[in-house]
Amino acid sequence: MNEIPVSIKINGKQVTASVESRTLLVHFIREQAELTGTHVGCDSSSCGVCTVLLDGDKPVKSCTMFAVMAHGHEITTVESLAPGGVLHPLQQAFWDQHGLQCGYCTPGMLMTSVALLKHNPNPTEHEIREGLSGNLCRCTGYNNIVKSIQQAAGVMSQAIPAAADD
Amino acid sequence: MKAVGMGVAHESAKLHVTGTAKYTGDLDMLDVLVAYPVQAIHARARVLKLDIAAALEVAGVVTVIVESDIPGENNTGAVKHDEPLLSSDVMYHGQALAWVIAETDDAARAGAARIKPQYEILEPILGIQNAINAHSYHTEPLRILRGNPDTILEKTTTLEGEILVGGQDHFYLETQASLAFLDEDGCMVVHSSTQHPSETQAVVAHVLGWARHKVSVQALRMGGGFGGKESQANPYAALAALAALKTRRPVRVRLTRHIDMQLTGKRHPMLGKYRVGFDVTGKLEALHLEIYADGGWSLDLSEAIVSRAMFHCDNAYFIPNLMVKGFVCKTNVTSHTAFRGFGGPQGMVLIEDILDRVARAVKKRPEVVRELNFYNENSLDQHTTHYGQTISDVRIGNIWNTLKTSSDFENRQLEIENFNASHPFLKRGMAITPVKFGISFTTTFLNQAGALVLIYSDGSVQVNHGGTEMGQGLHTKIAQIAAQTLGVNLERIRVMPTRTDKVPNTSATAASSGTDLNGAAVKNACEILRERLEHVAAEMLKCPSDEVRFENGFAVHLKQKLEFEKVVMKAYLERVSLFSTGFFRTPEIHYDKVAGRGEPFRYFAWGASVSEVEIDSLTGMWHLRRSDILHDCGDSINPLVDRGQVEGGFVQGMGWLTMEELVWDDTGKLRTFAPSTYKIPTLADIPLEFHVSLLPRATEEKAVFGSKAVGEPPLMLAISVREALKDAISSFGGLEVKLAAPSTPEAILDAIEIVKDAAREIVMSL
Ligand code: FES
Ligand code: FES
Secondary structure: OOEEEEEEEEOOEEEEEEEEOOOEHHHHHHHHOOOOOOOOOOOOOOOOOOEEEEOOOEEEEHHHOEHHHHOOOEEEOHHHOOHHHOOOHHHHHHHHOOOOOOOOOHHHHHHHHHHHHHHOOOOOHHHHHHHOOOOOOOOOOOHHHHHHHHHHHHHHHHHOOHHHHO | OOOOOOOOOOOOHHHHHHOOOOOHHHOOOOOOEEEEEEEOOOOOEEEEEOOOHHHHOOOOEEEEEOHHHOOOOOOOOOOOOOOOOOOOEEOOOOOEEEEEEEOOHHHHHHHHHHOOOEEEEOOOOOOHHHHHHOOOEOOOOEEEEEOOHHHHHHHOEEEEEEEEEOOEOOOOOOOOEEEEEEOOOOOEEEEEOOOOHHHHHHHHHHHHOOOHHHEEEEEOOOOOOOOOOOOOOHHHHHHHHHHHHHHOOOEEEEOOHHHHHHHOOOEOOEEEEEEEEEOOOOOEEEEEEEEEEEOOOOOOOHHHHHHHHHHOOOOOEOOOEEEEEEEEEOOOOOOOOOOOOOOHHHHHHHHHHHHHHHHHHOOOOHHHHHHHOEOOOOOOOOOEOOOOOEOOOOOHHHHHHHHHHHOOHHHHHHHHHHHHHHOOOEEEEEEEEEEEEEEOOOOHHHOEEEEEEEEOOOOOEEEEEOOOOOOOOHHHHHHHHHHHHHOOOHHHEEEOOEEOOOOOOOOOOOOOOHHHHHHHHHHHHHHHHHHHHHHHHHHHHOOOHHHOEEEOOEEEEOOEEEEHHHHHHHHHHOOOOOEEEEEEEOOOOEEEOOOOEEEOOOEEEEEEEEEEEEEEOOOOOEEEEEEEEEEOOEOOOOHHHHHHHHHHHHHHHHHHHHOOOOOEOOOOOEOOOOOOOOOOOOOOOOOOEEEEEEOOOOOOOOOHHHEOOOOOHHHHHHHHHHHHHHHHHHOOOOOOOOOOEOOOHHHHHHHHHHHHHHHHHHHHHO
């Protein structure tokens, strides 16, 4: 088979494997890196449950990207959000606000939200709706997902020292 | 601390947010094989030749599963034995004719592509009307009759019509998935994303030709179910088991989204044909309604689903003379199945559409006519349903009035009129609609549940029950019920994955009954254990056992307290059993299908919603400006979880009625088998303003801890969106509105054209 070596830094750890050129990034993450928090919902770039971050802040649907395209890049998945077991404010907020039911969409929602808040720490409700409209959830009706992101944005902006404002 | 009634977060929330929660597709297995189907390319045909040799040549392909591999019964049907797992009779487009088992997905897929079956093509029956013309039905018609509708309809003002209500794909985010392997004893272990582990176990056993005790099924959790995994998880579990038996290796079947949508049944499309009679005020006098459901190729649960449509064609209204007939059409599409509401939603859409028409005929606002026809507890004869069940606690009046006030209904209606008068192309509309939903399985024997509660000698507790977790929060509520009943903190309780070797012969987690049935069984087990512990504690506290209370992790008598774990340890040392089963059967319910009479429901859940929309008449595009909901969950066991169910159900219902359109082409091929063509609601579609409240002080004496079931009823609150769209459309002509379901932008444009034409005709005839 036409296998090529691919090396991707996933959650800070270099993962190297020989895979077929058409191996999708999501399969590389799930099978080579053995991280199953990144789910597959539609296999066709519509649902967003496979969302991961490319190079720190760019959300990508990992079912729509080949593993080779991520070669030499950094990928961040949901498993990295709580270093040392301390939950990220977004994780805490999805928990507190019941921003999940079956949980299948949650990792993708979280990764998209992480990127959203990185680029826009104080999003309006409208911006949250726009920013997350590429991520499907069949269970919650989304209301609590919006509330979760609002809670996290509030917590995160308070955590920044006031001096940073001036 | 009180556990029941608290807004406790989902018990798996931590696993979900950290990505450590496992679904069936995530379970690690050495040497696991995967499967991919060979699919039929005709809707009705006979397979003349199925040559699998070419597939076996593909590197990585291990075997191909065909009909002759089935050692037991070739059937996966839930009710009737009409569902072969594999067959040379092609009954719908996309049907799996064989499954290629391989080391990798790619190999399985490549193998499947190599198999080219030869067919004798036959004529399919597609669509409800064609099935009616061909007399193609799965069962005898069902009927429920009260009074003399036909005589009354001859004497009164009537309207006749037809409405086709579309189906809906479940679109659970996790597709169908099963993993099967042989244990060291040669018995089968199956992990399945199933709402009904006991039936999955039974089907696997049938297909293998084994007794059930050789098959264990575990359902850890589902990534959504919504009814789509009530019966339709079974074939994939059976297939995984069959392949595991043949290859002696673990086999995982996980459908891709495309295959899932092509193979699995959906919410039933239903056609309603009616004649309704009413007086000048808009009060209903008689209704003759025929409901035809597209059952697809096999019966599945369709008969019970049509029954529920018939039970709910009254929604919250007293209809003195009513004949409703139900038909399950047999057609050549996927076998339609349970979906949140189980036929109830279709029945309710029909009556709401009819009432809107009646209101316009008598020139009244629809909400006035709706209110006029409500069941009325205070009148002697107006609180009995058409199937003879007395409604003891009609809550709609209170809910309706409260919601109208809290949503500022009347003022907003004036604002809408002003807006519409000054906007020629944009129009707003608003509607309020009620929900009454009967709770219980209408197949009476299913209303039973079991539990197994284990207390370890350190005072920690494991709870097993027959219900499955699909995100609805059942395990969370079960933990609350166990903690409350044993008087301990939630941290002490662990709810275990659902397994058929813990609680046998369970019913599906369906019909919104998960908490009512399993919660009551768990409570029963905990009460048995608590009583035993009371005796032990009484000896330790030197008091009568009926004066001991368990709360906050202590056995308490007056000012004395003893830690729970101390009592437990003492019980262990005294050789008192620390585990118990629990059981519950819903009392009093019964139903005679032939007579169409009985009390099939333990109680009813009520609710109402107001929705306001704005449509653009140039494009048919619309948005939901605001929705207000007041819903009755009894005394909610968990308001956080219940509100989540209400919001999620409403949005899912809105998707069904306004954007999720299933399109089958003339050859019977489903054209909308991916999210690129089948649109479910996104964050951009939900109401701009959303007010959700639970009815306060709403104790339901007949259910566990005074609560009410909440899984399905809120879906039907979304009917207010459809009726609001009709209200907006009516402002182009003020005549009756014919709006298709789902009311996509195209359907809205069509409906606007019809009212405009009608308005023009009136002007011209003046
Ligand atoms: S699985 Fe990648 S977007 Fe759906
Ligand atoms: S919580 Fe189930 S899909 Fe979002």
